């Protein structure tokens with residue numbers, strides 16, 4: 001099954017995608033994760049992407065389209081894949097249509113205030129990337145990763161100004177995709193403002 005997960009930053013796409021892809025045994029393709037790894041490895045893509053990401057802007061379409069084209073060509077995508085964070089613009093959606101057939105588009109719906117609260121309380125391990133939340137998922141020791149002992153930081157794009165920019169970019173660039181996929185009768189909307197367990201239950205029903 002080829003799935004697209006849509007929703008505001010902070011809607012819980014990453015968390016739900018991990019559970020869903022394990023269940024379906026398909027790769028979880030998170031463009032945000034791929035870009036963060038490229039930045040860490042200081043690849044040419046990473047160097048180009050960093051300034052956009054840190055400010056909450058989108059990385060240019062041509063870079064993202066090439067990245068996805070290469071990724072979904074790989075063998076592990078033969079039985080399907082889940083895209084988390086792509087497409088984010090109409091040109092990306094149109095390019096994707098030319099290279100693959102999508103079976104389902106799921107939107108995790110949350111209010112802006114919920115997204116802001118989740119993102120601004122998020123802490124990320126500098127070493128292993130594990131994520132915490134100061135209220136909903138605090139680490140055992142403040143500022144320290146339970147998993148690897150690494151330092152927990154606030155990602156540059158989880159700072160207030162960048163969060164507001166990301167929400168604005170979503171409204172302008174990504175929201176039109178909802179209508180696009182609705183017209184194609186591929187869209188399912190799930191309330192992402194509930195607990196992780198409640199959301200995954202609905203997600204699993206929606207793909208059966």
Ligand code: AMP
Nearest residue numbers: 031032052053057058059064085086088
């Ligand atoms: P995410 O972890 O999905 O919120 O992505 C983090 C950041 O990576 C975004 O704020 C963008 O700067 C960049 N990014 C991820 N996916 C895309 C995409 N499909 N198009 C453009 N920029 C992207």
